[in-house]
Amino acid sequence: MDSLYRLKPYFRRHRRLLIAGFAAILFSNVFEVLVPLIIRDAIDGLQEEASMRQFFEYGAMVVIATALSGLFSYFTRQTIIVASRKIEHELRNDFYAHLQKLSIPFYHNTTTGDLMAHTTNDINQVRNFLGPGIMYSTSTLIGFIIILGIMLSINSTLTVLALLPLPIISIVVFYIGRIVHKKTIGIQEQFSNITSRAQENLSGIRVIKAFTREDFEIDEFKNLSKEYYRRNMGLIRVQSLTRPLLYLLVGISLIVVLWYGGNSVIDGRMTIGDVTAMMIYLGMLIWPMIAFGWVFNIIQRAAASMGRLNKIFDIEPEIKDGPDTDYSITDLQGHISIKNVTFSYQKDTEPVLKNINLDIPEGKTIGIIGFTGAGKSTLVSLIPRLYDIDRGEILIDGHPIKKIPLATLRSHIGYVPQETFLFSESIRENIAFGKDGMETHLVERVADIAHLSGDVEDFPQKFDTVIGERGITLSGGQKQRASLARALARDPKILILDDAFSAVDTYTEESILSRLRDEMRERTTILISHRISTVKMADEVIVLDNGSIVERGTHDELVQQGGIYANLHQKQLLEKELDEM
Numbered sequence: 001m002d003s004l005y006r007l008k009p010y011f012r013r014h015r016r017l018l019i020a021g022f023a024a025i026l027f028s029n030v031f032e033v034l035v036p037l038i039i040r041d042a043i044d045g046l047q048e049e050a051s052m053r054q055f056f057e058y059g060a061m062v063v064i065a066t067a068l069s070g071l072f073s074y075f076t077r078q079t080i081i082v083a084s085r086k087i088e089h090e091l092r093n094d095f096y097a098h099l100q101k102l103s104i105p106f107y108h109n110t111t112t113g114d115l116m117a118h119t120t121n122d123i124n125q126v127r128n129f130l131g132p133g134i135m136y137s138t139s140t141l142i143g144f145i146i147i148l149g150i151m152l153s154i155n156s157t158l159t160v161l162a163l164l165p166l167p168i169i170s171i172v173v174f175y176i177g178r179i180v181h182k183k184t185i186g187i188q189e190q191f192s193n194i195t196s197r198a199q200e201n202l203s204g205i206r207v208i209k210a211f212t213r214e215d216f217e218i219d220e221f222k223n224l225s226k227e228y229y230r231r232n233m234g235l236i237r238v239q240s241l242t243r244p245l246l247y248l249l250v251g252i253s254l255i256v257v258l259w260y261g262g263n264s265v266i267d268g269r270m271t272i273g274d275v276t277a278m279m280i281y282l283g284m285l286i287w288p289m290i291a292f293g294w295v296f297n298i299i300q301r302a303a304a305s306m307g308r309l310n311k312i313f314d315i316e317p318e319i320k321d322g323p324d325t326d327y328s329i330t331d332l333q334g335h336i337s338i339k340n341v342t343f344s345y346q347k348d349t350e351p352v353l354k355n356i357n358l359d360i361p362e363g364k365t366i367g368i369i370g371f372t373g374a375g376k377s378t379l380v381s382l383i384p385r386l387y388d389i390d391r392g393e394i395l396i397d398g399h400p401i402k403k404i405p406l407a408t409l410r411s412h413i414g415y416v417p418q419e420t421f422l423f424s425e426s427i428r429e430n431i432a433f434g435k436d437g438m439e440t441h442l443v444e445r446v447a448d449i450a451h452l453s454g455d456v457e458d459f460p461q462k463f464d465t466v467i468g469e470r471g472i473t474l475s476g477g478q479k480q481r482a483s484l485a486r487a488l489a490r491d492p493k494i495l496i497l498d499d500a501f502s503a504v505d506t507y508t509e510e511s512i513l514s515r516l517r518d519e520m521r522e523r524t525t526i527l528i529s530h531r532i533s534t535v536k537m538a539d540e541v542i543v544l545d546n547g548s549i550v551e552r553g554t555h556d557e558l559v560q561q562g563g564i565y566a567n568l569h570q571k572q573l574l575e576k577e578l579d580e581m
Contacts, residue, residue, distance in 0.1 A: 004299075004306050006313065007130070010090060014083040021079030022138060028072035029143045033150060034065045036280040040273035076135060084131030092123050095309060103318040104386050105345075112199050117192040118312060122305035125188075129302030137295040140288040147281050147288075154274050155264070161256050162282055165249035172245050176238060180297050183235040185304045190228045197224055239297065250286050257282055319385050319406070326403045332412040333397050334493040334524035336360040336383065341392035343382060351390070352378045354547045360540075362397075362493075365525040367535025369565065370544035376528045377418050379544070380496045383526075384413045396494075414487030416500040418528075420479040427456060428463040430482055434490045442489065449515045450485040451508055452478065477504040481512070488519065495525045501534055509534060532569045541565065 011018065042058035099115065151159040201208060201217050208217055261275035338358040344351040353375045360366050368376050382389055385401055394401045401409060414434075422430050431447060432438035443463060447453045455478055459465040467474055467482075474482065484500055501509040513534070527535050535541050536555035543551035543558070543565050551563050558565035 004303055006306065006310055007087070010087040014086055017079045017083040021076050021083065021135070024072045024075035024079060025135070025139045025142055028069050028076060029139065029146055031065045031069035031072065032143070033146050035062055036277040037150070038062050038065065039280065040277035043276055044271050044273035080135045081131045084127055087130050088123060088127040091126065092119060095119060095123065095312070098313060101317045101320065102315060105318060106315060111196040114192040114196055116199065117188070117195045118309055121188060121191050122308050125301045125305035126309070128298050133295055133298040133302065140292060140295065144285065144288045147284060151278060151281050154278060155270060158257060158260050158264070158278060161260055162253045162278070165252055168249060172242070176242055179238050180235065180300050183231065183238065184301045187228070187231045187235060188304060188308065190224070190231055194224050194228055197221055253282055254279070319388055321405055322402065324403055325405055326399070327405055329399055329404050329408055332408065332493050333362045335362040335397050336494070336524060337395040339393045341382065341389050341394060343378065343387065343389050352547050356549060358542065358549070360524055360526070362524055363521060365520050365527065365538045367527045367529070367538035367541040368544060369529060369532070369535050369541060369568065374544040375547045376544055377498050380498055380526055380528060383494065383496065384410050384415060412493045414490045414492030414495045416483050416487045416497045418498045420483045422467060422474070422479055422482055424466065426464045426466050427459070427482060430467065431485045431489055433486055438489060446485040446488040449488055449519060450481040451512045451515070452481040452485055477508065480504060493523050495520070495523050497526065498528045499530065501529065501531070506533060513537065532572050
């Protein structure tokens with residue numbers, strides 16, 4: 001239950017609604033318990049003097065009391081249930097905002113389906129506790145106390161005898177609740193497995209179809225669903241014991257009331273009205289007894305779900321503004337200095353980058369080339385602090401990047417990652433993603449620089465064409481060019497192109513680079529590529545091999561050195577000649 005303490009700030013925020021709801025519950029119960037007393041007086045009174053006037057008076061009192069109870073019950077739902085929905089809304093927003101702050105390594109170790117299960121199933125379970133759970137538990141408790149007090153005032157001995165099964169009910173509810181809690185956790189974990197599998201299959205549907213694995217994936221999903229069904233059925237079997245046991249114990253109480261109450265009427269110690277009222281009150285206790293078990297199950301489910309949410313909430317972002325952050329830094333020019341930088345993705349593993357030293361003056365262009373796995377993408381991902389370095393220092397304009405506010409640092413960087421991601425929105429919205437309120441002519445300008453305008457003209461709605469999930473309707477080259485346009489749209493001081501032309505042909509690449517030259521003069525640019533043709537126009541080119549800089553210089557200098565770069569250059573010239581032949 002400790003996991004639910006995180007909800008305290010939300011309760012405080014909506015305490016007025018909750019207090020009003022508790023007051024409405026109190027009044028609703030008060031008017032509800034008046035009905036059996038009115039019926040008792042009616043039965044006893046009409047035995048002495050039965051008249052239509054008295055009959056209508058008692059009937060009117062029952063109607064009024066019931067109507068007032070219903071009215072306050074309505075107010076209860078308009079306060080507590082409304083508060084629960086507001087808290088649900090805030091909790092979901094807070095959870096999503098927290099996910100946005102978490103660092104990249106977190107997403108390497110957490111499946112999307114698992115996170116989706118948290119934002120849907122788990123938050124819904126918590127909402128059930130916040131709304132029906134609190135409402136029914138409070139109503140049940142207040143109603144039980146009031147009814148118990150009235151029953152004791154009518155006949156304490158009969159009340160004690162009628163309520164003897166209650167301790168047994170408490171024990172049953174306690175043990176069933178423990179089993180429910182354990183099974184609920186298993187069900188929620190299996191639900192995460194199902195959503196993860198579904199998300200991966202739908203995202204990778206083209207691969208599944210290409211390898212004709214539809215039947216295999218259907219069978220795998222069926223197996224996961226069967227296990228989810230089996231776990232739910234196990235929970236239902238346990239929960240199905242609760243209600244019959246409670247009705248059995250309540251039935252025993254009714255028999256006791258009839259037996260003892262009947263004898264008391266015969267002996268003159270109770271009236272028929274008293275026994276009738278006791279029977280009605282005992283009947284009114286049936287729901288509270290059932291509600292105790294039902295609410296306990298809701299609380300158990302909510303505690304399990306909130307525990308899962310808390311595990312995410314308790315994760316601190318590895319990369320964030322710290323006590324050394326200098327918020328006076330609001331503008332950057334783009335001079336990058338990398339000094340003795342060493343980096344590894346996990347502790348106690350071989351470093352991916354080793355003792356990297358690099359200086360990129362403002363407005364200069366540097367090319368990075370190397371074999372697959374040399375550390376090219378890793379190096380540029382350190383500049384916007386997608387990861388933090390192990391040793392060494394990275395400075396921009398002389399400021400250590402850990403002192404630059406993250407928002408300032410990243411807002412000055414236009415980054416085209418190796419794996420292009422586009423949103424299922426229009427081309428215009430994807431290009432303008434990094435900049436609010438971008439005007440149409442600016443969208444068209446950067447699209448033209450990225451050599452995308454011609455393709456867009458062939459689309460049915462031009463820039464307003466929706467491109468589907470992950471840009472599925474675009475080719476690989478079109479995706480890369482849209483991603484390049486999106487980076488340029490920010491007008492960044494630092495432009496990072498991580499193999500941004502791998503999916504376009506050499507002619508298109510040359511056309512884009514020629515248009516980019518004017519843009520690159522105004523900003524610091526880092527070009528990563530496996531093609532010599534991409535980096536040869538850079539002011540300096542570095543060659544990475546096994547995490548270290550092994551060659552550096554201009555294109556002509558590196559060709560003359562006869563090393564890795566020269567060999568790659570010679571090989572690619574030969575491939576070009578063969579293609580032309």
